[in-house]
Amino acid sequence: MKIAIFGQYYQNNTHSIVEKVVAFLEQKNIEICFYSIFYDKLIENNIDLHRFKKFDTHECLKENFNFLISIGGDGTILRAATFVRDSNIPIIGINAGRLGFLATVQEENIEKLLHRVLVNDFSISKRTLVSLNSHPENKDLEDINFALNEITVSRKDTTSMITIETFANNEYLNSYWADGLIISTPTGSTGYSLSCGGPVIMPTANCLIITPIAPHNLTARPLVIPDDLEITLKVTGREEQYLVSLDSRITSVSNETTLTIKKTNFHILIVEFPEEGFLRTIRKKLLWGEDKRN
Ligand SMILES: NC(=O)c1ccc[n+]([C@@H]2O[C@H](COP(=O)([O-])OP(=O)(O)OC[C@H]3O[C@@H](n4cnc5c(N)ncnc54)[C@H](O)[C@@H]3O)[C@@H](O)[C@H]2O)c1
Numbered sequence: 001m002k003i004a005i006f007g008q009y010y011q012n013n014t015h016s017i018v019e020k021v022v023a024f025l026e027q028k029n030i031e032i033c034f035y036s037i038f039y040d041k042l043i044e045n046n047i048d049l050h051r052f053k054k055f056d057t058h059e060c061l062k063e064n065f066n067f068l069i070s071i072g073g074d075g076t077i078l079r080a081a082t083f084v085r086d087s088n089i090p091i092i093g094i095n096a097g098r099l100g101f102l103a104t105v106q107e108e109n110i111e112k113l114l115h116r117v118l119v120n121d122f123s124i125s126k127r128t129l130v131s132l133n134s135h136p137e138n139k140d141l142e143d144i145n146f147a148l149n150e151i152t153v154s155r156k157d158t159t160s161m162i163t164i165e166t167f168a169n170n171e172y173l174n175s176y177w178a179d180g181l182i183i184s185t186p187t188g189s190t191g192y193s194l195s196c197g198g199p200v201i202m203p204t205a206n207c208l209i210i211t212p213i214a215p216h217n218l219t220a221r222p223l224v225i226p227d228d229l230e231i232t233l234k235v236t237g238r239e240e241q242y243l244v245s246l247d248s249r250i251t252s253v254s255n256e257t258t259l260t261i262k263k264t265n266f267h268i269l270i271v272e273f274p275e276e277g278f279l280r281t282i283r284k285k286l287l288w289g290e291d292k293r294n
């Protein structure tokens, strides 16, 4: 078996997490390969990893990896997804961050849950992604043109709202006059979309959510649509450019750019354990349904 280990930062608890993961995997004779930038940070901080191999691009991950372990918060899982892409390598998220909504394995459970992975006692949650095509083409949006949480357009360099003409399968839907518009996957429903009044959607539902950001309108509400619809956006505004973000990545595009957003033809696979499933996570981490009177 071969496992990739991915992370972005070195902080207080990184040392003990990495040591636990490495000790467990080595004891089981599992081949380990570290993301090179993370590896360098760990070496700088006196973790001896010289016996392990490194990877630095998504192409390296095509060589028969069984799993990728992400050590960090949700932001780190979003970044890990840009390496995993369409390789179908399941991601195990070890939470070293704050919320850890997607990264659900806590440090104290590392050995127990990695053991469950080895004996096949886990489930796979298949997550929908959205892809972006721009016309005319934009170099910044060419290589990593997909998002696990959401694709967002928003105003740039102005307090003035933008108008987002929106079409679903080429049929006119609405012109949102707002700070921006979010096209979210079910996974992203608990991220930015939630903060803008969007619904919480169970991760494996076959839908997307169109959520306006601060629309100046009483009738513009988040809309849930089937995930086989293609969405087209045309933006106009006082400035010549607007912002496009895919999860944590952001770039500027000119107002002449038309964006097409649709479901990707691949999924990201997240390793889940029943006791850390979605319903428990929203209760525990979003305090879902909490009512002090009961
Ligand atoms: N106002 C907002 O709520 C807001 C604004 C911008 C971006 N975001 C979210 O942040 C994500 C990018 O993450 P980042 O680390 O670069 O930014 P960040 O450092 O601002 O962290 C964003 C927070 O959102 C949480 N989060 C991310 N994805 C989530 C999900 N699917 N479900 C529940 N919580 C989630 C993270 O745990 C973190 O606490 C975006 O994809 C977007 O969903 C939220």
Ligand SMILES: Nc1ncnc2c1ncn2[C@@H]1O[C@H](COP(=O)(O)OP(=O)(O)OP(=O)(O)O)[C@@H](O)[C@H]1O
Binding pocket: 007, 008, 009, 010, 011, 012, 013, 014, 071, 072, 073, 074, 075, 076, 077, 096, 097, 098, 099, 100, 101
């Ligand atoms: N490898 C790591 N080791 C220790 N701490 C980490 C590591 N990676 C991330 N962290 C901690 O988690 C914080 C958030 O990390 P990250 O950007 O991955 O997630 P996030 O999107 O902010 O989500 P969350 O709210 O789940 O932490 C970092 O600022 C850091 O404090």
